Amino acid sequence: MSRQMTGAKMVVQALKDQGVEVVFGYPGGAVLPIYDEIFQQNDIRHILVRHEQGAVHMAEGYARSTGRPGVVLVTSGPGATNAVTGLTDALMDSIPLVVLTGQVPTFMIGTDGFQEADTVGITRPCTKHNWLVKDTDKLAETIHQAFHVATHGRPGPVLIDIPKDVQFATGTYSAAREARVAHYQPKVKGDLARITELVELMEKAERPIFYTGGGVINSGPGASQLLRELADATGFPVTSTLMGLGAYPASGKGWIGMLGMHGLYEANLAMHGCDLMINLGARFDDRITGRIPDFSPRSKKAHVDIDPSSINKVIRVDIPIVGDVGHVLEDLLKVWKSRGRKVNKDGLAKWWGQIEQWKLKRCLTYKNSEKTIKPQYALERLEALTKGRDRYVTTEVGQHQMWAAQFLGFEAPNRWMTSGGLGTMGYGFPASIGVQIAHPDALVINVAGEASWLMNMQEMGTATQFRTPVKQFILNNERLGMVRQWQQLLHGERYSHSWSESLPDFVKLAEAFGWKGIQCSDPKTLDDAIMEMLDYDGPVLFDCLVEKHENCFPMIPSGKPHNEMLLGDASTEGAIQAGGAVLV
């Protein structure tokens, strides 16, 4: 292979060398040379999206369900600016992406040329790193560096801006192994002295808890395996953030459910009352901590994170361990075993007794109805009817997302894709297409609300074109449910612009794109309708008409500690003071 080639050819060659199989993209003037190269090869599959935001969310779905970086190719100006929401989403949730953007030729940069935008300037705060390549000789090396940065340390999105003249010019290709990446080598091994200190606390702890997050999933399947081994061997309870669901199986004996603002009663009270909190790859997000001075006031806290800036950012911890969760868990297990596998058996028995007491509260209980479908019921049925299948679930953002997290159980990592940090409505549908592209034979369901779903509905064409049989399970309450819930609880029941007016006929919409459309409003026919969706070989738009005013509980109002949860509508009267309203 000649090492001399055009920049456009280098892009395709470098992607191949990086093992890229799929690119999500949309062509335009400033990336035409690269699209010309894509046309002339068959190794890399290009998925033509309908909007660049969709491309980035698809790449996120692809990345989260495979553990490999997602790749996006878009044009300059509006192509790049449309990608910004997806980049920010990926940055918040630590998803590895490599986004390639076209740019006006170098000699036109700064002249306000057609479709020119300061892409590296705009995306600097929403990428882990970005580059503007002005020299074709440096293009291949930059792409290899980009993959290295996106996937090492705390994963995240990176962007490479490639002016059109750099794509046309000829330069020397440098292979991946020659790329200069030496200085960016984040620490993966944890400090053994700190790990030993943690083991000493684990041996004595009366009320320990594992608080796990997306870092366990990002660390790879090995980390989830080690977590299972450690949790089961010690008998410590395990709770997880929204991002970490599936790292420890929902059927595991230590599982006590998700924690946080809409987490389970037992999980939040266990966090509040524990004496040893072991944070594995989570970041003490404000959805988790509630009121900071009252957060788990009597516990020693250990925090394992690959990103040193996560440690002591929100909550001061006693044992900080900078490192990759997988590596640290391996050492933690080794040290714990070598010291004789000790735990405080009496303490643990009492602790579990207390947790079982809390579980009796049955915090997810809801009042079912024979006439209307309750959203919780719809998800219970979806769970029952898809149990045991190789199932991937994505979600949009809002009440349905929280109910999905509460009512669906995840047994394996990389099976749950949701926008956690940024809370991007419109994430779930394109993400589900990305997941399906990566796993063509799997069952991929997007649990959605009708309002979120409409935000990226243009991707229906993509699903049809690429024959992705994604199931869109829309819990349609004709409301922005979470906004409506907050308005009810915090804004005197003034429902300002929180209903979905002028909704389409979803069945006809489905048919217009060559999909199957199903509508269901009767709890008695729900099972059959869900089975019809699952059995259909193609994309399905399932319009599930649910109770319009259901609230999502449990709920820790903003600015409240974990032990002041609201468990149902009866408990909400005057529960939220105005001071909490300033918080999101």
Add this chain to the structure above:
Amino acid sequence: MSALNIKKGSTSHSAYDLRDPHAEVAGRHTLTVLTDNDPGVLARVAGLFTGRGYNIESLTVAEVDHKGHLSRFTIVTTGTPTVIEQIKAQLGRIVPVHEVHDLTVEGASVERELALFKVTGTGEKRVEALRLADIFRANVVDSTLESFVFEITGTPEKIDAFADLMRPLGLADVARTGVAALPRGV
């Protein structure tokens, strides 16, 4: 529902930060940061401070190793120990950043700033300005019959003191470089 009762100062950093700002004492820290001399690295560092709501009292940067393609930032900032620790960690995760040191806590260091002062006037004030400049070891780098430009090097406090003295003597303009700093010893 009563009116919003937001504690004063509670929104100074972010909507979530309701910690007592007086729980820890804020102090002045000088950070030295070694980075790749990449285009955009100044924007990354400056953007980090504005984006996360940290203070910058002064920031200087220049290439310090042409062959090694390295630049050094000297940043003077104020914050509580927790905030300073967070600033260091956030700087450390910028990809082109090689090293971050807090010179204020990591042993002895030297800090110097250069400033140019234009002082205009005639007669006794002009003579007094020159006399004081001599005491402060400031050099005259430009002179007309009605003005001097003094060059002075020292700690920011020394330069502040010189500025205070020059003000009644016809101080017209000041340009300051911001602090450059290095640790003492090897």
